Amino acid sequence: MEFITVKTIDLNHLGEKWLELKKQRMQNLLKIALTDEALYREIMISLGYSKNKVNFLELAIITPYSEIRKLKEKSIIEKALLYRAGFIDDKNGLPDDFDFSLRMDKSVWIYKGIRPANFPEKRIEGISVLLSKTTECGLVNFFLERIKSEIGSKNLKKSLKSIMNFEGIGLSRKEEMFFNTIMPFMMVYSQDDEVQNFLRFMFENYPPLSENSLIKSFRLSYPEVKIENLKTYMGAILFQKTNPGQSS
Template sequence: MADLKNIDEHFVQTVWNEQRFFDFDLKSTDGRSIQVLKPGFWNSDEGPDFVHAELLIDGNLYAGDVEIHINSSGWYNHKHHLDPRYNRVILHVIYLNDDINLRTRLQNGKRIPTLEILNRLDAPIGDLFDERKASQETSTNECRVTGKTLKIERVQSVFEDLGQERLHEKADVLRNQIVGVDFEQLLYQGIMEALGYTKNSKSFRELAQRVPLSEIRGESDESIQAILFGVAGLLPSQSQQETEWDEEDKRFIERLESIWESTEQHKNPTCMAAEQWYFAKMRPANYPSRRIPAIAQIISRCQDTLMMAFLPLIEGAATANQRDLASIRRRLQERLTPAPSGYWENRSHFGKGIPQRGAALIGAARAADIIVNKLLPITLLWAEQSQSPKLTEAVQRLYNSYPKLQENRITQQIEAQIFSQEQPIKLISPSAKKQQGAMYLNNNFCSSQLCDLCPIIEGGGIIKD
């Protein structure tokens, strides 16, 4: 056995990421069968090492996170058992089991299986070390397209095609999620997840699952706020901090607390921990405490159903001209950008002001992201299941017409890799669809270093030397 002093956590993470172990008849330390469907995405932010993994555990499908350590005791040494951010971990992967605990305990009391890979590696560990060292020495981390002369029309076509793939990929993911929930809940969960950005998306999704749409539909704006804040664990009464309130704070908080105490959810609490929510290093306008009033307004204004607040508008895109498409996009975004009123007009959190009075609870840029990333894929699945070619065409025309969204880390990274001063990205007329293509390129090729299969190179997008 290799000296553990030579093994670092990054090495074990690499083994998991590249699946460098024999996966036949995998068993956890407590004897449960493990089958890896998707190892997940390597997470460079706070929280578990891999996110969005999919596993079969004793034949049952689990989706969640994976945490990696050298030893099984690392879980407790790092105090993950006290951290609610690790409650979505479905598998603890270790190199060596040095602990008598056969199953890893989460903060919420649940236990998850542990997988030891010591005797499952697909090559001698010395060879794996040598491979890693050679890779580190020879790798320049440089994209093979970087610095090459591009065939702009081909590159544009590749991003269009990949953008189309991403739309259908999203619909495929939703198709698996629709089992056990209806389209109303699916859209509600999607909007909630998008409101959380990267740091709070999982917490908002959990909140949507703890408080299904069916439990709050038809309630008033403030009732929905009270229930969501209460179940989220974010009401002032749920905090142990002493705070000085002004009169407006007191009146509003007392009203919300009173509503909360009268709800079924308060009588049968399944509340989240306040520690599950991120506020640090966030713009006050994006705090979870402003997103909750936003979704409360959206839901309370839906007279019929959440889907029907959007479907008739989307369907009109099937035969719309360019000017009408722009009008439809604007009206869809208006339904997702409620104006603040009352208490939240000048608050970012309970008792905390906001720099820009009257700032939207959801900005236009975030609303556009929700439409492209959540609403359109869900509507495409709806069209498929209702066998509506007209609605399918409408979704496609809206998707094709959507202007460029706000940049994110991945789109900026792809732009830096592919384009240059001599051939800037503007030459391909950036759009939301092409940005989605960039996301697909990164997630399915670049992040896995599948350079030999690069669609830009394979698609004839560069002029070879």
């Protein structure tokens, strides 16, 4: 096994590899799902963090985006998702043709080691705000048009806040959702060169995101290796995932 040193760690190369893996995932997903459904599933998965990803995917499959669009109102969307997830029994306000037989067991949801703010009920409550805003234009067009309106901007923090301007989710979580899900999805979906160039510019120039356990571990092991932007930040995360327990 090759011994890892500071000189052998190329975070820019690893960042590119991270992006290609993300784009490959989106390409594969678009082969089996309609565009709005594909992005919806990925966003829902992102709400589950590491422990409830599979559960949020199941919830997205039994409550597809096509059904979400018909519900329209935030309160109804939230109630539908909470009911299907097994969290509530209240059926009042749900449509007559709503399939009440499609339901998860509440016991499948994992709470151990999760902060109360990230409990699945809270995540459902928060994402219902975004979903209700997209029922007219569709989820993909909602984000695509916002990205287009920011093309040419050099204030990337401000641009991200504009693109992700909806309530229910905090800024750091919005950043994670945008760069882990929405950005690679749009890089695969959009054929617009200006969109592609702007997203690439964001990837290469946006500042590093908040430190998570992987980044903290990387900095402790390799303090000399600088994490200067989002690209190198994602490169460091990929490095830690593929080299657990390694240090110089």
